[in-house]
Amino acid sequence: MRRKRPGVVTAAAVLCIVFGSLGLLTAIGLLAGRAIQGVAAADQGRDLRQFERQFLERALENYIAREFPWYEPFSLGSAIWLLMESAALLIAGIAILPLQAWARVLAMVFLVFTVVHMIALTVVRFVILSASTGFLQAHALPAGPRGQGPDFVQTVMTITAVVYGIFYLGVIAYLLTTLMLLTKPAAKAAFAAAGSGEVDGSENDRTERERRFEEDRPRRRRQSEDDLPRRPPDGRNDDRFRT
Secondary structure (H helix, E strand, O other): OOOOOOHHHHHHHHHHHHHHHHHHHHHHHHHHHHHHHHHHHOOOOOOHHHHHHHHHHHHHHHHHHHHOOOHHHHHHHHHHHHHHHHHHHHHHHHHHOOOOHHHHHHHHHHHHHHHHHHHHHHHHHHHHHHHHHHHHHHHOOOOOOOOOOHHHHHHHHHHHHHHHHHHHHHHHHHHHHHHHHHOOHHHHHHHHHHHOOOOOOOOOOHHHHHHHHHHOHHHHHHHHHHHOOEOOOOOOOOOOOEO
């Protein structure tokens, strides 16, 4: 008998497809942003406050490059890796829907890799954020009319750290949930049955119902004939009666 695709498998496939799609867009955006960063940096503002802000941003970039020379290649490698893992999860998610066993293995492997990637990215972001906070506090201009002094820098960086933490924890929880769905007994059984030919998640159950209907046709015909009343003794010809 044909078995239906479990809901946990469908949910895991959808989660992989969503993450893969958004991850691809994010990775492409990051790589494109790096490509045009030099062009954008050349646009200097004419306003004094804007010039000071751009000067401070350039000084911060130079400080990060000097103190953490590995950060630039790490950022580039992280964007490329995000592109690869997102593409892999998108392909795996699509192939999980028809219960392809290799897709489950591919998804689980890249889910683990992506969790490790996100943990490493979280640690690096907080290290750079902490160093940037110290640098900006040491070089921030005195508080002006808008109060944009060292205290303002501390407040902004604290809010940024909280947002980063919530975002990365949410992504890690998302990935672990997807991995957990693929390791459930129902998912394992479905893929095992699919590999043995017992399950075909891509076919419609209508074919199975039609086959059963045709096999059951003789029994229904005999039952309908048995339900007809017998011909009365006077022998009248009436199609409502059976002989």
